[in-house]
Amino acid sequence: MRPEEKLREAVARLKALYGRLEPPGDTSNPFKVLIRTILSQNTSYKNELKAYSALEERLGVEPGRLADADVELIAECIRPAGQHRQRAIRIRQVARSVLERYRGDLWALLKSEPLEAVRKELMSLPGVGRKTADIVLLFCAKRPVFPVDRHIKRIFLRLGLVDREDYEAVRALAEEALEPDDYLSAHLAFIRLGREVCRARRPSCLKCPLSDLCDYAASGEHALGSPPLRGGR
Template sequence: MTDNRVDRIKKIMKILNENYTIRVVCNRDPYKVLIRTILSQRTRDENTDQATENLFSVYPDIYAVADGSIEKIQELIKPAGFYRVKAGRIKEVSRILIDQYGGEVPDDLKELMSLPGVGRKTANCVLVFAFNEPAIPVDTHVHRISNRWGFVDTKKPEDTEKELMSFVPKDLWIELNDLMVQFGQTICKPTSPQCEICPIYDLCDYDPLNDEKDN
């Protein structure tokens, strides 16, 4: 693992900010952020967007979803995949939020993770994208890229999150996931990463041929 990780992540984030537009929007509807994040599990962004739009065009709020037909919800969210499981979770989460939280989404990590189908990544996404609270959601992009950069040497996303939180300045947490996801979708792809046009290649430990750059 390389030294000076704090300085290096600051340089990397500065470069990524120059190349991508932050998509984090504060004061969004926490319930819709939560449901969209549940729908996003194990599917592509465009499928998530379509399923989310379909759902809320018919059932516009938490009460409509909670009272909605499970079969209709399954039909609406089908583009997101695993639609039977996700529909059940969405209905159950909606009912719990109404019964236990007055229809509001909690802004607490542990309470969010107590909801069905809400793991650590989903909970952190809600904290960041709905409440503008510092957190580091670790999805497949963040996990992969953090290891490629040489900042972590981890097998599990939970370990990646813990390690990143130990050295990444807290004022960078909110934008970290958004920038790394965009970078992972366009340059640092799972296969055939475009190292030849990577704007941070000189700050990265990864080499597609040798897995390790020559010093």
């Protein structure tokens, strides 16, 4: 089966299994999504939520509030996410940049053209990489981009859809194989599968709805307790 066909089949199964999935949080506010995604980097969903909730309750996740906030106070709020001092500096920097460049409102940028120029502009903000930019574009503005996180890279590699955990390779395949209307549901479904079933360690291959499509499951490595497949970055 060609990678594009396998991916479409996988997405169809996950949609049937999980139904309609919605992004977490308030997607009507791009700045809130931006900050929450920065907090999600290299941490668990549970710790991301703790950090974001504390930041919202104590300071308010708005550009004007965070731009003038004390870095130590921001760091105290977001401690559960890890790397709290570095992230606090980055959060204040991005808040100041959003105020200076866009007067605190990202909507005009998100709706502008061409899309790739908007993506590059977002990625020029402090602490904003490819995943963060793409999540803001898809979740908030419904732009046709497919964000890729660590769960999605791992699943694509195990399924044999790609030969390495490369962001742009995974994104390009997904955007070529899937309809834009399916990007959001597919993104969220793969993340749920990665958290609940196709975990980095001790994946539950016998419970996976994609096991018959999966190169890793077919290899039997999961039964032997072998480490997960890894590719280049």
